[in-house]
Amino acid sequence: MTAPTAAATTRRLTIAKAMSEAIGLSMNADSKVIVLGEDIGALGGVFGTTQGLLERFGAERVRDTPISETAFIGAAVGLAAAGMRPIVELMFVDFFGVCMDAIYNLAAKQSYFSGGHVRCPMVLMTSVGGGYGDAGQHSQCLYATFAHLPGLKVVMPSNAYDAKGLLLSAIADANPVVFMFHKALQGMGWLGTVPGSIVHVPQEMYEIPIGKAATVRLGSDITLVGLGLTVHLALQAAATLSSEGIEAEVIDLRSISPLDRETIAVSVAKTRRLIVVDDDYRSFGVSAEVIAGACEEGVDWLAAPARITHPDVPIPFSPALEHPLLPSVAKIVKASRVLCAGKVA
Amino acid sequence: MTAPTAAATTRRLTIAKAMSEAIGLSMNADSKVIVLGEDIGALGGVFGTTQGLLERFGAERVRDTPISETAFIGAAVGLAAAGMRPIVELMFVDFFGVCMDAIYNLAAKQSYFSGGHVRCPMVLMTSVGGGYGDAGQHSQCLYATFAHLPGLKVVMPSNAYDAKGLLLSAIADANPVVFMFHKALQGMGWLGTVPGSIVHVPQEMYEIPIGKAATVRLGSDITLVGLGLTVHLALQAAATLSSEGIEAEVIDLRSISPLDRETIAVSVAKTRRLIVVDDDYRSFGVSAEVIAGACEEGVDWLAAPARITHPDVPIPFSPALEHPLLPSVAKIVKASRVLCAGKVA
Amino acid sequence: MPAERDVRLHMYAQMTRSRYFEEAIKVAYLEGKQPLFNMAKGPIPGEMHLSSGQEPCAVGVCAHLRADDTVTATHRAHHIAIAKGVALNAMTAEIFGKRDGLSGGRGGHMHLFDATVNFCCSGIVAQGMGPAVGAALAAKLMGSDAVAVSFVGEGAANQGAFHESLNLAAVWRAPVIFVIEDNAWGISVSKRASTAVARNSDRAAAYGMPGIFVADNDTDAIYQAAGEAVRRARAGGGPTLIEIETWRLEGHFMGDAEGYRPSGEVAALQARDPLLVYRRRLADIGVSAAELESIECRGRRAVADAIEFARKSDYPGAESAFQTVFS
Amino acid sequence: MPAERDVRLHMYAQMTRSRYFEEAIKVAYLEGKQPLFNMAKGPIPGEMHLSSGQEPCAVGVCAHLRADDTVTATHRAHHIAIAKGVALNAMTAEIFGKRDGLSGGRGGHMHLFDATVNFCCSGIVAQGMGPAVGAALAAKLMGSDAVAVSFVGEGAANQGAFHESLNLAAVWRAPVIFVIEDNAWGISVSKRASTAVARNSDRAAAYGMPGIFVADNDTDAIYQAAGEAVRRARAGGGPTLIEIETWRLEGHFMGDAEGYRPSGEVAALQARDPLLVYRRRLADIGVSAAELESIECRGRRAVADAIEFARKSDYPGAESAFQTVFS
Numbered sequence A, B: 001m002t003a004p005t006a007a008a009t010t011r012r013l014t015i016a017k018a019m020s021e022a023i024g025l026s027m028n029a030d031s032k033v034i035v036l037g038e039d040i041g042a043l044g045g046v047f048g049t050t051q052g053l054l055e056r057f058g059a060e061r062v063r064d065t066p067i068s069e070t071a072f073i074g075a076a077v078g079l080a081a082a083g084m085r086p087i088v089e090l091m092f093v094d095f096f097g098v099c100m101d102a103i104y105n106l107a108a109k110q111s112y113f114s115g116g117h118v119r120c121p122m123v124l125m126t127s128v129g130g131g132y133g134d135a136g137q138h139s140q141c142l143y144a145t146f147a148h149l150p151g152l153k154v155v156m157p158s159n160a161y162d163a164k165g166l167l168l169s170a171i172a173d174a175n176p177v178v179f180m181f182h183k184a185l186q187g188m189g190w191l192g193t194v195p196g197s198i199v200h201v202p203q204e205m206y207e208i209p210i211g212k213a214a215t216v217r218l219g220s221d222i223t224l225v226g227l228g229l230t231v232h233l234a235l236q237a238a239a240t241l242s243s244e245g246i247e248a249e250v251i252d253l254r255s256i257s258p259l260d261r262e263t264i265a266v267s268v269a270k271t272r273r274l275i276v277v278d279d280d281y282r283s284f285g286v287s288a289e290v291i292a293g294a295c296e297e298g299v300d301w302l303a304a305p306a307r308i309t310h311p312d313v314p315i316p317f318s319p320a321l322e323h324p325l326l327p328s329v330a331k332i333v334k335a336s337r338v339l340c341a342g343k344v345a
Numbered sequence C, D: 001m002p003a004e005r006d007v008r009l010h011m012y013a014q015m016t017r018s019r020y021f022e023e024a025i026k027v028a029y030l031e032g033k034q035p036l037f038n039m040a041k042g043p044i045p046g047e048m049h050l051s052s053g054q055e056p057c058a059v060g061v062c063a064h065l066r067a068d069d070t071v072t073a074t075h076r077a078h079h080i081a082i083a084k085g086v087a088l089n090a091m092t093a094e095i096f097g098k099r100d101g102l103s104g105g106r107g108g109h110m111h112l113f114d115a116t117v118n119f120c121c122s123g124i125v126a127q128g129m130g131p132a133v134g135a136a137l138a139a140k141l142m143g144s145d146a147v148a149v150s151f152v153g154e155g156a157a158n159q160g161a162f163h164e165s166l167n168l169a170a171v172w173r174a175p176v177i178f179v180i181e182d183n184a185w186g187i188s189v190s191k192r193a194s195t196a197v198a199r200n201s202d203r204a205a206a207y208g209m210p211g212i213f214v215a216d217n218d219t220d221a222i223y224q225a226a227g228e229a230v231r232r233a234r235a236g237g238g239p240t241l242i243e244i245e246t247w248r249l250e251g252h253f254m255g256d257a258e259g260y261r262p263s264g265e266v267a268a269l270q271a272r273d274p275l276l277v278y279r280r281r282l283a284d285i286g287v288s289a290a291e292l293e294s295i296e297c298r299g300r301r302a303v304a305d306a307i308e309f310a311r312k313s314d315y316p317g318a319e320s321a322f323q324t325v326f327s
């Protein structure tokens, strides 16, 4: 289940390429799969999610839309009800405010309101994350905003292998899946990319099950839970910590909803220390759910669980302001040392 | 700070009347206060929040709007920037999906994006909650959906005294305040009302500080945290538990954001047992934040904290389906007994 | 061309059935809510939006539709559901929150879904319009000549989704018909007070599509206008916007005191009740009283049977609340 | 009536200043982003939407505005901010993320707020329209004759907020002018491919308000059309919609390869660069080369000073990120 290390050579793809490949394979396999969104045609997606698809499948199945998220996401719900498998892109998750009703009141509830007689097999792809100076309306994560609402599945890959497998699972799913991709991992040259996100990706179709986290590093002293970008930060921190005699177990959530509570529970039962690293806003977020979920299980903590997140302030533009607010390797190392102090002593 | 008991006679008002009174007093005191929304004029608000205001202040200041939430909430942001103090009603919180951008990207960030040079003194009143068979698009709470986003203050009263004081504070605040009112407490005859919400309300203006919870019952064995309707459920449960020798401390959050972490911390430090009762969806919600926030502080729990919430499913229509999903006195009593088992033993 | 005799009888049958249904629902809804009206009580809790007076819009349009044509409707949808052929027993059981309901009681009166006739409705104003455009595009992509119809009220014509959906439908040349039931009121706010134009059909020009206005709640005129629009859509001619002048004979929802409504307005509309008007018209073209009465009688029986079916049906088991969140 | 000579010189001064500004920003933006373009690097990170070619829209409209008139703009706002009189030094420092910026570096280029001249912009398409209607209503309620102007791109005319805001403005008879800068492109999607009508100004009829189309990016024609609209609004005559044909001489944002753009399109537009056109026109009415050069020279100096001011300004202290979340 976990991604092969970057060592595995042959087909090292970016998440953008892996996503385009997954969509292309699905469109080949199933004529009911179509793509809708802004700039997903000739441009191939602002974040490269639909590269080459217009050329291969034509404008009937790869449709640039007007700047009308409410209408085209609503249309995706109607397409899905009619048996199509629309993949729709919301360019930035920050734009959810203009179209959330179609997502959470229509797509998310179509199965329930119909008693399962009308399905909603659609994928909503959307970019998340900051760190590159795009300011407060183009850098948000909003993981919890989507995960809090029933009827939606929410996933986010930390590398190209998972991206392809999770997207193929999402397209095959009979339900609406919000597929978030992190801009810092996307592999668009113009955005810079964390190298660890570019890994070997098999040519063929394969699925990564939705709802299953990946334990990407084994450790016995502390559990570091991350998602998307923060998984890479946690892994780097774990390397440093290891040289200090602290072995961190690192969990990549991959699915935000449903949350893989069991994988987390098993790990914290072993380490009895937990830090959640989340670049979304701090309060009422993923970090709180992971900690609360673990505490409900009655863990006998060696240290109080902690979270490293973006604070509860809008995301500022200036790098001098934004960078210090983001989770970092240094912050994870520092916090881990504090939680493990007992051990060293 | 806490509400006088219903025993105090003289002016017992419903939350609806208390809200209308607070708005009327503010409009009298400050010509910059105006009200915008659907059916808030001649009808006096579907939930009675603006009763008599059109007659008293006229159609210039009490404005029925088209069904255009994006435009009129956006207009409120522009009114606030221009120095007015708009009070705008979003009839049901469930409708946030058609207008959230104006709320969370404009109103919530106006102060920050302007470095504090442009304020956004506006109040967004909105109804929450179910239990009366209004189904999945008219019964939601979505507390965490708003509280997760920075730049917004989010409050909800459990009784008329707090409603008037919190609304007056919200109107006086220089920032956007989301004022949620629970339909089960509103005092509209046609909806039925929890009697405990109808309490004595002084005629004059007074404020309840935003960000301060109220400890509405003292107890040493377990802390029950609720908000709005669930405060009343917790108080009833506490009465039953008391007869069994379990003394529950009951906290009424009143403010969801900012959250009064200190009042919660002080209580759980004493009781070392915690149950959060929340009628919003379970995961990534208020209940998780309250539990995680307490755990971060390193409480030496006598029992694992627990939450009683609506589960992660859309709200069904049939009473046979909806009622069992809602928090109840029985569920609180049962869970409290479990957490306090150690004590009895 | 005017509707054939049998089509007119069919429309009259649907209209009467729909009206009898609303009258029966009204009675059942008020059970347990008197003397003190409490929306939470009785066999049908929650909001109840009746369609009495608006039947011509539903039958005039749906008379042209097939089961494979999609209809998306609103919070006020009973007449449309009936005209589209939604199973009356299952629909009624759903409104009663019973196990035999369309979705086993999960949806209720604002969320009626019947996949067998491609009908659904949503309680958020104008939000059914995008899905209708999508259903229309699906038909086009699948090579079918099926169409989609989105019914909304005139109040919905001021919601952003209206604008986006009409533009998208026009750009896609999607086989969709947007039908505005103009009953002059959005709860307590009049169309005049909320809408910058007198006729929303004029807004069709903003999307380069035909905009048709039908006056006077006229069943045959609606049938004719809808027929042209549906034929155009099936033939690949793209979308149409139709605004129909209709009347709301009841409050916005049950329990609405309607203090905002000019006195005499409802009485005046009742005097022009479209069912009475149409019954007279049918009599004028020679439909016998006996034939009319047998139609009415069949409608009454179907409604009575549906109500009885719903009452007899059990409530769903609590555990089923957790089912079908995902398919 | 055509613009007075001094007004025309003022507009030319603003246009040139705006263009010099964009050219200077372009240079600074590319620093640290070459040879490998990485948006996160250099003195100005993030997206950068330049307005080169669209200056006539800004100056033609803003020449009629006072400091107490409100302007809400979009992600492409530099030319409008300059024309509205936003302090150039503070604006530049903001774009550089510096302490002396309009908001101390919190907002950046898409979130320029200047309370002294009532200017702001937002990065979400069409979302500035509602606030403009609100600002206009505020002026009306406060008994002032101030107006509000909302600038948007033609792509925004397909967003729900456009429809809701125009209807609400018309219903309220609010003193607001909606200005569409039609540069024919919404990132890579052409107006033709996304918009069901050729001219968005025709959509004004859907709101019973005047709709004016100004062809050819013509500064004087824009000045005239805007003048009438502003006078009407100040006089209580309500809102106006103006669509202006303009050109985008740069990519959607810096780094846009524009592979979607027909070859030759940009070159053809550059040949009709509105600054060259207007300069010639001024020469034709007898403005001396010396006078034009001194205007240009002043503009160049102002921009150079602003860039220097921004570069010299310190970065804000990290702690200030936590300030002004609330006022």
Ligand SMILES: Cc1ncc(C[n+]2csc(CCOP(=O)(O)OP(=O)(O)O)c2C)c(N)n1
Residues within 6 Å of the ligand: B038, B067, B069, B091, B095, B098, C075, C076, C123, C124, C125, C152, C153, C154, C155, C156, C157, C183, C185, C186, C187, C252
């Ligand atoms: C987006 C949204 N805003 C407000 C409401 C509350 N609401 C329900 S029905 C209604 C009036 C709708 O009027 P109209 O569209 O004319 O339909 P009618 O009720 O007259 O059939 C309103 C405001 C809603 N359901 N959705």
Ligand SMILES: Cc1ncc(C[n+]2csc(CCOP(=O)(O)OP(=O)(O)O)c2C)c(N)n1
Residues within 6 Å of the ligand: A038, A067, A069, A091, A095, A098, D075, D076, D123, D124, D125, D152, D153, D154, D155, D156, D157, D183, D185, D186, D187, D252
């Ligand atoms: C609601 C929303 N959808 C999409 C975007 C992404 N986006 C930013 S600018 C843009 C194109 C806007 O085109 P137009 O309105 O014509 O303005 P222009 O860029 O041409 O000045 C898009 C799609 C956004 N910012 N907001």
Ligand SMILES: [Mg+2]
Residues within 6 Å of the ligand: C153, C154, C155, C181, C182, C183, C184, C185, C186, C187
């Ligand atoms: Mg109506």
Ligand SMILES: [Mg+2]
Residues within 6 Å of the ligand: D153, D154, D155, D181, D182, D183, D184, D185, D186, D187
């Ligand atoms: Mg454009």
